Amino acid sequence: MNRMLELRARWTLVTGASSGLGQELARSIARDQGGHVLLVARRRDKLEALAEELRSRHGVQAACIVADLSRPEDVERVYTEATQGRDVHAVILNAGVTYWGEALKLDWSAFQAMLDTNVTSMVRLSTLFARHFVERRTEGGLLLVSSVAAFIPVPYQAAYSGTKAFITSYGQALAQEVRAQGVSVTVFAPGGIATELLEKSGMSNRFKAGDLGMMSAEECAAHALRAFVHRKELSVPGLINQTLALAARLLPRGFLAQRTAAMYRP
Ligand SMILES: NC(=O)c1ccc[n+]([C@@H]2O[C@H](COP(=O)([O-])OP(=O)(O)OC[C@H]3O[C@@H](n4cnc5c(N)ncnc54)[C@H](OP(=O)(O)O)[C@@H]3O)[C@@H](O)[C@H]2O)c1
Incomplete structure (x- = not known):
């Protein structure tokens, strides 16, 4: 496998590209890497505006797939449309939703949509694209956006932190299975x-831009x-998040959950 993943003049698919981290990842791929981007999310207007911005400012190719990743049929269509007449070389699975509040008050349909978006769509798309890369021997790469909430049980974000774990x-685990076949999997945990x-x-009432450890989407995208x-297999950006990840390995999980509850209690 080539040591570095080359994105220049190649297609990278980015889910959740209509805002936040996904939008900045797409911008950085076009601006800093000269890569073509395939933008996926539900809001067509946001995707089209970003595609136009990247084509005109950076001279790259950009296309959009409007899809609701909580719907299995849309997930299948993303793979089919993305690979039709296009060599997708890299895939960033970033789309995600959260719920902040008491687990007992989480609406069941909202839980299912979160599980379908944060977990099922990621597993399905990573499987389809990893197989695609293996069969074509393209040495492609996958990036899965997780969170430091994966390392610590987070009360009041119980289901969300579960999806990220x-x-x-x-x-x-997938990274170990496919690396010998030339495919890299990077888990990014901001x-x-x-x-x-x-x-x-x-x-946003509790955590704001400028708070200790809080990153801008642009800064976070650069780390990712x-x-x-x-082709790192696990990456945690920033000293504060790295300290948290280390503490999560050293301290009892019950103690961590208790401390975290105090921070997150609405
Ligand atoms: N913000 C944080 O503090 C933080 C911390 C750690 C990890 N993360 C992770 O970072 C990732 C990006 O989050 P963000 O902070 O950038 O949030 P964001 O600004 O709310 O962006 C989320 C993106 O996901 C898309 N999305 C949500 N549900 C979707 C669905 N059903 N189908 C298709 N697209 C969907 C949204 O697009 P549409 O609404 O247009 O569909 C949007 O583009 C997530 O996986 C999140 O868990 C965030």
């Missing part, structure tokens, strides 16, 4: 990022891309 474990996700979940092109 799944993705981290799954992604690291801490707080100032994005729409905080507004939508109500967490560095890890991705270097």
Whole structure:
């Protein structure tokens, strides 16, 4: 396998590209790597505006697939449309949703949509694309966006932190299975990022841009891309998040959950 993942003049698919981290990842791929981008999310207007911006500013190719990744039929269509007449070389599975509040008050359909988006769509798309890369011997790469919430049980984000724990474990295991076949899998686990996700979940009342450890989407995207092109298998950006990840390995999980509950209690 080539040591570095080459994105220049190649197609990278980015899910959740209509805002936040995904939008900045797509911008950075076009601006800093000269890569073509295939943008996926539900909001067509946001995707089309970004595609136009990247084509005109950076001279790359950009295309959009409007899809709801909580729907299995849309997930299958993303793979089919993405690979029709196009050599997809890299895939960033970043789309995700959260719920902040008491687990007992989480609406069942909202839980299922979160599980389908954060877990099922990631497993399905990573499987389809990893197989695609193996069969074509393209030495492609996959990036799965997780969270430091994967390392610590987070009360009041119980289901969300569970989805990220799944993705981290799954992604690291998949990386071992496919590396000998020339495919890299990178799990990226950021801490707080100032994005729409905080507004939508109500967490922006508690966690804000400028707080200790909070990153901008642009800064976080730069960390993620560095890890991705270097084919790192697990990457945690920033000293504070790395300290948290280390503490999670050293301290009892019950103690950590108790401390975290105090921070996250609405
Ligand atoms: N913000 C944080 O503090 C933080 C911390 C750690 C990890 N993360 C992770 O980082 C990733 C990106 O989050 P963000 O902070 O950038 O949030 P964001 O600004 O809310 O972006 C989420 C993206 O996911 C897309 N998305 C959500 N549900 C979707 C669905 N059913 N189908 C298709 N696309 C869907 C959204 O697009 P549409 O609404 O247009 O569909 C949007 O583009 C997530 O996996 C999140 O868990 C975030």
